[in-house]
Amino acid sequence: MSALNTQLSPELLIKLEAAQEASRVLGTLSTAQKNKALEAIADAIDANHGLILEANALDMDKAEASGMSSGMLDRLRFTPERLSSLAQAVRDVISLPDPVGVVVRGNDMPNGIHLSQVRVPFGVIGAIYEARPNVTVDIAALCLKSGNAAVLRGGTAAEGTNTVTVELMQSALKSVGLPQASVQTIDELGREGATQLMAARGFVDVLIPRGSANLINAVVQESKVPVIETGAGVxxxxxxxxxxxxxxxxxxxxxxxxxxxxxxxxxxxxxxxxxxxxxxxxxxxxxxxxxxxxxxxxxxxxxxxxxxxxxxxxxxxxxxxxxxxxxxxxxxxxxxxxxxxxxxxxxxxxxxxxxxxxxxxxxxxxxxxxxxxxxxxxTDGGEFGFGAEVGISTQKLHARGPMGLPELTSTKWIVRGSGQIRH
Amino acid sequence: MSALNTQLSPELLIKLEAAQEASRVLGTLSTAQKNKALEAIADAIDANHGLILEANALDMDKAEASGMSSGMLDRLRFTPERLSSLAQAVRDVISLPDPVGVVVRGNDMPNGIHLSQVRVPFGVIGAIYEARPNVTVDIAALCLKSGNAAVLRGGTAAEGTNTVTVELMQSALKSVGLPQASVQTIDELGREGATQLMAARGFVDVLIPRGSANLINAVVQESKVPVIETGAGVxxxxxxxxxxxxxxxxxxxxxxxxxxxxxxxxxxxxxxxxxxxxxxxxxxxxxxxxxxxxxxxxxxxxxxxxxxxxxxxxxxxxxxxxxxxxxxxxxxxxxxxxxxxxxxxxxxxxxxxxxxxxxxxxxxxxxxxxxxxxxxxxTDGGEFGFGAEVGISTQKLHARGPMGLPELTSTKWIVRGSGQIRH
The missing domain is CATH 3.40.309.10 (Aldehyde Dehydrogenase; Chain A, domain 2)
Incomplete structure (x- = not known):
């Protein structure tokens, strides 16, 4: 492992280790505990429009001054209505079935061993995206419900907004007794943070890039961490x-x-x-x-x-x-x-x-x-009946097409024996 | 795509394009057609012990002269008994259920659209392994049964043996009317071939490294093609x-x-x-x-x-x-x-x-x-009831634990409508 870590800065390492520790707690939570945390997050967004809009206005000012296109500016902008929708989106995740613990398949072996394959969280999910502060909350909620810790790199343009929403989510998590490191942003590490996140094999279990074809391509090409590609549609x-x-x-x-x-x-x-x-x-x-x-x-x-x-x-x-x-x-x-x-x-x-x-x-x-x-x-997670959509995968490994919460999980084989040895 | 291709040599490109073309044929074959090809391959191995052992003896001589360890030499060695087992292993794949076409899930949408998710081959599977000529035939058989074209890089030490077994398999494929490029070796391209295979994103759908921890680590770190990691077990x-x-x-x-x-x-x-x-x-x-x-x-x-x-x-x-x-x-x-x-x-x-x-x-x-x-x-595909084992995945994406034939497939969503539009 040590050779792999050389590129990671101490700042990132601290966050990634905290994320791993948080993921161990998240992985064993009941659905009710996770839903309580989601409710607290939704409430925190509802109760803090002022704080979020203030930070967002500063991000918007900077972005406008830097000549950002009107399409991009629109994606960056929060409004009271958008924040209400965002809180509602978090509440919608509460009603989704918990994928963790679902038995995918299983049987008894001829020797009496009980075998089952069970859905488990990935552990730590990294997300790299651009100037869409709503994604920060959306992905955090989906990761939380699927028992994963989230490490988010949301782009410099939305840094101020993301800082506030992540702090609000962390306080909400704390208020229900969950580790704050369940959701973290690494925006403060800049572009270098994204590069290091792609090198963090062994710390980050899956990386999900969202945004332009250029961004996705760069991640797919450079990442040493396994990637779920949500690609362009021609x-x-x-x-x-x-x-x-x-x-x-x-x-x-x-x-x-x-x-x-x-x-x-x-x-x-x-x-x-x-x-x-x-x-x-x-x-x-x-x-x-x-x-x-x-x-x-x-x-x-x-x-x-x-x-x-x-x-x-x-x-x-x-x-x-x-x-x-x-x-x-x-x-x-x-x-x-x-x-x-x-x-x-x-x-x-x-x-x-x-x-x-x-x-x-x-x-x-x-x-x-x-x-x-x-x-x-x-072609849409909602239309396909998944409730929420994590993105649409254009790769063939792990998930293909619209992804729901189960696509944010891995599996674990459980073998329950009574002293069996192999002959 | 063009930027990605720059590293690929014309020799490899020809093989990869042939593999893609072959995969389109393999993807639509019936189970009976694939089984017929497997039978022809098993027969070809049974009928050509002399040819294979002759090539293997030369590889063994070179390996001994180069000071290969006795453990490695043993893996490299074919014997009449081992060749009979190898042909039997191919016949065992015939009796495995065909994963392609299996409907994983499906339902009717409220608007009357019929939705189903169906198993399909990956397309082209690359394999990088070391000095184990039996793997050449094993992997080719598993790829064939799962409808995938195989591009094999089996290591210099076994190059002579692999050349003969791949030629035998290609003749067998031809004899039943299937494309010879369904199974190809790139051993003649040397180490550079392995490096290029890892860069062949867009041509190779999945790469499976098998062998030492060092080899697997190198592939996992360098590959731009998605990898299924079959890792070490501490x-x-x-x-x-x-x-x-x-x-x-x-x-x-x-x-x-x-x-x-x-x-x-x-x-x-x-x-x-x-x-x-x-x-x-x-x-x-x-x-x-x-x-x-x-x-x-x-x-x-x-x-x-x-x-x-x-x-x-x-x-x-x-x-x-x-x-x-x-x-x-x-x-x-x-x-x-x-x-x-x-x-x-x-x-x-x-x-x-x-x-x-x-x-x-x-x-x-x-x-x-x-x-x-x-x-x-x-922890074994045979013990878990999979019939054959492709390897044991230690990654969390796509497959985890013993892998059977279904793990060599992706899925495709099929949407059958009658004029539906989205509102």
Missing amino acids: VHIYVEESADFDQAVEIVHNAKVQRPSVCNSLETLLIDEKIASELLPRIVSRLEAAGVTLKGDTSAQTLCSSLGSATDEDFATEHMSLEMSVKVVAGLSEALEHIRKYSTKHTESILTNNITQAERFLAEVDAAVVMVNASTRF | VHIYVEESADFDQAVEIVHNAKVQRPSVCNSLETLLIDEKIASELLPRIVSRLEAAGVTLKGDTSAQTLCSSLGSATDEDFATEHMSLEMSVKVVAGLSEALEHIRKYSTKHTESILTNNITQAERFLAEVDAAVVMVNASTRF
Whole structure:
């Protein structure tokens, strides 16, 4: 272990050791004890709007002075309404089932040993994210409910706000007799703190990066701690020739327009050439009426003159805005090939009434979620019935797709014998 | 993706792209097709002992000339008997249930969408291991059955043997109409091949290192590809004061002596001071009669004069031989503290008749497998009923403890709608 520790500063080491110690307490708490702590945290947020808003206003001033974009500023901003929602989000976690202690599987061995695999907390979860002070409280609540200690690096822009919310959470934890180190921020260590967190193998059990593709990529590449990747969504819908046209217009519109800033929204429409001349203009006019700017390949441009020209880069981009691309394809094989090339393996949907085509699409597309005749916006922990969502994993290890509380746990095998030895 | 590829040589890139293409075929095969391929591989090994033994003899000569240890030489050696066992191991995989296509969970959403989570292959699995030519065939068979393409780096010492077995497997695959690139070796790329494999994020979905602690550590630290860590076992048994003495003697003997060279064998005995004077001499004499060399702390040495003096390093060592350490502890808390300090989180066992002590041990020890009144040798895929074992994971992400075929798969969410949009 010692070689691994060389990069960790004494300041971080103290926090990580405190987190480990706290995690040992959290791991053996009853659901009722954890819910009591969550209630105390929600109450603390409700009772301290003034303190939080004051710190947030200072962060906002600095951010504005530094020229932060309006989109980023909006994410950084707390309002009384947002704080009420935040407290409510913590209370919502109370009603979620506790994943810890759930027996995943088990049986008796032929020799009489009782074997069971039980969900246990990871231990210490690290989170690296950007300028979203609500994430500080959201992740802390989810970690707490799943019995994990949280070490948070929330970005310099929100440092003042995070300091206050973490202090409030720590006081709340203390008030119900739990270790304050259950939730800690390392924002004060700056960028170096994030780098060290990625090197803290043996102290941090899992690292969850949330934010831009750049941030996630950097963590995925550099981290020595196992990472759960919540990746970008370059999401496709392929409209096959047998699709219901009215449905197609509505689903494409919904997938793009209902909330364009999220990862499950549509980025590229692939449409079969046999129906493109009739259907594409209908889709385009519905999208344009909703303010969507479209680019297309040459065939799409020929059919719809309003379309700009789509480049390779356009097809590879997660816009998170009302921009999207269109490509006319010769059939399912070409659609699959395009998806293979540009997909981030998040969500892909086919619109069709042909069973053979649907089944081939479901079997061959390599993505966390594959759909037939549904809007890609359904890739969501809430929609899937998980209650809360930790993020949407685009990796294949451990968790894939929307993650709920059980995805914040590991397992432990319990072997109960009565003197058995192996022969 | 392009930035990630810069380190990959053209030779490796060709193989990885072929592996990806093969994985797309493997992912949609029926169980019968995969079993037919496994049968062909087993037959090819049975029919070609001469070829394989000839190549192996050359590898053995080179290894002996280079001064390889006798233990390593033994692992490198094939014999007709070992080849027959190897073919049988491949046939055993045929009888294992196919994990692909298993529905893990599912339900209908309130809006009528049918939701299911289904097991799918990872895609391409990389394996890095050392001088064990049997692993080449074992891993290839397990990957094939779970629908994954395998890219194998088996170490220079076994290169000649691996070349022959991989060629035989590729011919067998071809004979049943499957892509030869389903199983490939990159031994010819040398150490650089292993380094590049670790950088092949986007091409290799999971990397499994097998071998020494050093090798596994290097992969875990350097790899940008997600790793499943099959780690070392510094395994403890704590004999609590209420333990059955006869059972304790037998369990400790079994855990240490039955197969000392494997990761689930005992390394350190912790014994309560209240029973040590009576029980420890009995345990020690039973172990010494079996050829075990023991070291102990001062208290243990006082009770058993034959014991050497155990250092910190002894307590941290996975001996894989008939050496072990003993420590006399004041009770469960001290035992837990010692385990926390030295455990590699593989397997830990308590021997006791006290429920409170047993439950506290099960709850507080952080390990893949925790036991009461059983030999640590039971941490094993075969014993757990998995049929074959891919290895024993000591990480908390994705798989923990003995891994079977399902642990070589990921999942995919399938959403079957009928025109649903999100409101």
